Amino acid sequence: MDLSIFPRRRYYQGPTPIEKLERLSRIWDGPNIFMKRDDTLGAAFGGNKTRKLEFLVAEAIQQGCDTLITCGAVQSNHCRLTLATAVKEGMKCRLVLEERVPGSYHPQSSGNNFLFHLLGVETVTVVPGGTNLMEVMEKEAVKVADLGRKAYIIPTGGSNEVGDLGYMVCAQEMIRQSFDMGITFHKIVVTSGSGGTHSGLLLGLRAYHYDVPVIGISINRKSESEKDLLQGIINKTIAKLDLDITIPREDILVFDEYVGEGYSRPTQAMVDAVDLVAKTEGILLDPVYTGKCMSGLIDLIKKGYFKKGENVLFLHTGGAPSLYAYLPIFYEKFAQNQ
Numbered sequence: 001m002d003l004s005i006f007p008r009r010r011y012y013q014g015p016t017p018i019e020k021l022e023r024l025s026r027i028w029d030g031p032n033i034f035m036k037r038d039d040t041l042g043a044a045f046g047g048n049k050t051r052k053l054e055f056l057v058a059e060a061i062q063q064g065c066d067t068l069i070t071c072g073a074v075q076s077n078h079c080r081l082t083l084a085t086a087v088k089e090g091m092k093c094r095l096v097l098e099e100r101v102p103g104s105y106h107p108q109s110s111g112n113n114f115l116f117h118l119l120g121v122e123t124v125t126v127v128p129g130g131t132n133l134m135e136v137m138e139k140e141a142v143k144v145a146d147l148g149r150k151a152y153i154i155p156t157g158g159s160n161e162v163g164d165l166g167y168m169v170c171a172q173e174m175i176r177q178s179f180d181m182g183i184t185f186h187k188i189v190v191t192s193g194s195g196g197t198h199s200g201l202l203l204g205l206r207a208y209h210y211d212v213p214v215i216g217i218s219i220n221r222k223s224e225s226e227k228d229l230l231q232g233i234i235n236k237t238i239a240k241l242d243l244d245i246t247i248p249r250e251d252i253l254v255f256d257e258y259v260g261e262g263y264s265r266p267t268q269a270m271v272d273a274v275d276l277v278a279k280t281e282g283i284l285l286d287p288v289y290t291g292k293c294m295s296g297l298i299d300l301i302k303k304g305y306f307k308k309g310e311n312v313l314f315l316h317t318g319g320a321p322s323l324y325a326y327l328p329i330f331y332e333k334f335a336q337n338q
């Protein structure tokens with residue numbers, strides 16, 4: 001499988017590091033926890049979308065587009081990174097923000113919302129939760145065309161058969177790093193949202209005959225519906241690459257117990273996980289994705305899901321800028337600790 005046949009821009013240097021989290025691992029006398037630091041990827045504050053955008057933006061440029069349009073939640077990391085790559089390429093960027101939690105959009109709020117403006121977003125369109133985002137983005141594309149320009153629409157989270165290539169590259173990196181470090185990873189734990197990270201990684205690993213289980217922690221959907229989503233992206237990517245491979249349903253692993261009351265709504269376990277990793281490893285997770293994913297990893301360790309001494313690789317997909325939009329819940333935790 002040769003991914004170099006696809007157009008790609010480069011927004012990071014070399015493989016992201018894999019670190020052993022010694023102090024965190026010691027707490028439970030269970031598995032050895034390793035972390036792949038995709039939070040250190042390039043573009044503004046990094047994170048998983050940078051890998052997908054290398055292929056998506058390259059396709060946009062190849063098609064002669066000068067404007068990127070994408071969508072996300074009001075504190076979307078994907079929107080921040082799409083905008084940052086647009087700036088780097090001298091393109092414009094329009095954002096459609098879905099107010100998934102009613103009343104959660106504040107035009108002058110902190111976190112990623114602030115960065116949208118600092119990075120020079122062209123327009124922000126806020127729509128209520130449940131809106132057909134593709135329709136709204138298509139309308140934006142017409143407005144861009146009326147200005148004599150050409151837009152490229154990137155779907156939610158950059159999760160499609162083009163964005164998936166970014167996480168197939170990550171799979172290649174992990175396999176190489178495992179070999180170079182002389183460490184076998186027995187399980188990989190990843191956040192499963194719009195699905196491109198989990199699906200690309202799983203497909204990439206299987207395409208290289210690497211059979212490690214990839215455990216997705218859902219931050220939004222019930223497991224069966226997340227699996228449907230992942231299967232759909234995987235099938236399209238297989239078709240794009242003309243791969244002679246199938247990913248059976250039972251190979252798609254998703255836990256949905258850590259979502260709490262819904263997407264982006266904090267859980268106590270998330271706050272505890274973010275706090276613990278900050279205080280034991282000096283690493284910043286985020287409240288919406290990696291914090292809930294880590295709360296899942298911790299719970300699964302406590303339940304004995306992983307064998308003692310197994311090597312578990314947690315993929316840190318970034319997102320820390322949105323911590324600043326969640327200050328009260330963390331200050332509550334700090335007050336309890338005093």
Ligand SMILES: Cc1ncc(COP(=O)(O)O)c(C=O)c1O
Pocket residue numbers: 047048076077078157159191192193194195196197198286289290317318319320
């Ligand atoms: C920090 C972070 N981690 C994980 C995810 C989930 O990745 P995916 O949408 O590819 O499932 C996102 C999605 O926006 C994210 O911003």
